[in-house]
Amino acid sequence: MDDIDRKIVGLVQVFGRATNAEIAGACGLSVSAANDRLKRLQERGVITGWSARVDPDAVDLGLLAFIFVEIERTEHNERFLAAAALMPEVLELHHVTGEWSYLLKVRARDTKALETLITGRLKALPGVARSRTHIALSSAKENGALPIAEPEDD
Missing domain, CATH: 1.10.10.10 (Winged helix-like DNA-binding domain superfamily/Winged helix DNA-binding domain)
Structure with a gap:
């Protein structure tokens, strides 16, 4: 480029x-x-798609949470990734370092919907040993734009 x-x-x-x-x-x-x-x-795959940014509150998805997930054995990773990627509430899914295996960014209607996602779907997946959830109280900045460097003036 x-x-x-x-x-x-x-x-x-x-x-x-x-x-x-x-x-x-x-x-x-x-x-x-x-x-x-x-x-x-x-x-070339640099631009991977086009979309609109939508106000989560306007579509009743105001609850933002980050869920750390520990997978007990690596042979469960592939099935976990495939299943979690299909969950529409999961906006982002990252393999991370440290004591956790994955970090998920999720949107839900309310705490009841979040609980259903965590206990009824995520923890039900084979190999999920435990999770830790953090709910965002507010978001000072949230966008998907990457910090593309502008060319420097000569």
Whole structure:
């Protein structure tokens, strides 16, 4: 990726609805050149999809929690990952270092729905030894944009 690609990726992360003409103008390209670069970034897997950010409270998913999960033996990892990845409440699923095996970021309607997820579905999976849940009281910042470095001025 060159500096122009980085600028395009940075722009579409923040302004996903920007037109090709707006992207071209911001990057000093023709519209067709900007369109070609966007297509190539998608084909190479740099841009993996397009979506809208939705207010969780507006769709009754205001409870945000982080769940640490310990898997007792590594042979259970694959089945756990496959099952957890299919749960719509699980927004992120990370293999982590330390005493825990995985960290999950989840959204739920309320504590009852969270309890059902944890006790009825996650802990029911083979190999889950224990979990620890932290509920977020508020979020000062929450977005999915990566810190793409802008090219430095010479």
